[in-house]
Amino acid sequence: MKTNKPYPKKRDNDFNSQRSQKNNGGKPKRRPMPEKRAPKPVETENTEEQTDFVIGKHASIETLKAPDATTKVNKIFLQDGLKADFVHDVLKLAKEKRLVIQNVPKNKLDLLSDRQNHQGIILAIAPFEYATIDDIFAKAAAKDEPPFILILDNLEDPHNLGSIMRTADAVGVHGIIIPKHRAVGLTSTVAKTSTGAIEHVPVARVTNLTQEIKKLKERGLWIFGTDMAGADYRQWDATGPIGLIIGNEGKGLSPIIKKEVDQTLTIPMVGHVQSLNASVAAGVLMYQAYNSRQPLAPKV
Structure with a gap:
């Protein structure tokens, strides 16, 4: 009856090399070729998110008024059926600067804002830029x-x-x-x-x-x-x-x-x-x- 015995511990590299050559007719035992793995992505210094959000009416209005709003704002998410006073200003600024508005349900805004008080509007923007x-x-x-x-x-x-x-x-x-x-x-x-x-x-x-x-x-x-x-x-x-x-x-x-x-x-x-x-x-x-x-x- 065969029993499973633990493998003996390796002593040192020279001893194990000599034993390997003896068991294989003097030839070292070949190791199996390692499986090919996908190359790791090259890390860059900029690991920040490529999109950020401006949440709430006051912050959104100021962002839309900014001179660089045309290049900075990617999309305006506006709550379906919203009848707040500031909506008129948003529509006017979006038209002047040719910005895309997408009407979405409230639960979509809740998800984008991580349940913050978004007041019915969120802007998707490029990452915030730092000054010098x-x-x-x-x-x-x-x-x-x-x-x-x-x-x-x-x-x-x-x-x-x-x-x-x-x-x-x-x-x-x-x-x-x-x-x-x-x-x-x-x-x-x-x-x-x-x-x-x-x-x-x-x-x-x-x-x-x-x-x-x-x-x-x-x-x-x-x-x-x-x-x-x-x-x-x-x-x-x-x-x-x-x-x-x-x-x-x-x-x-x-x-x-x-x-x-x-x-x-x-x-x-x-x-x-x-x-x-x-x-x-x-x-x-x-x-x-x-x-x-x-x-x-x-x-x-």
């Missing part, structure tokens, strides 16, 4: 204003980024800089939360945020950041060319970034909760900068 640092400086120069740049240190929540962009547009920030890795980028959620500000605030994405901050300082910017031990933000003089750094939602400014800051600021709090949401803190500081840069005219 020079674009941001050019925007400040075109307005004849000293640069006011917001720098986000590894922000992760798209809702925070969208809210920050909305406030940035309101106070006249010339542009935002975000890191390329380990941080949220421009997405449909950001676009919807910004309610159209994404079309007006340039966002530059850089590989090394620390090196970029050093370059900004060489170009004349004073860099400010947040810290519990910083100066009271109400005493902040934000006139001139400035960069304001907002830290990560949970960790704040990273130590390597904090070393590049010219002055740290703090927001005093007297309540029981001694921290603010990143977008709220950014809003408070941006409006203080606005007050400093756009002071009230003295009463006559």
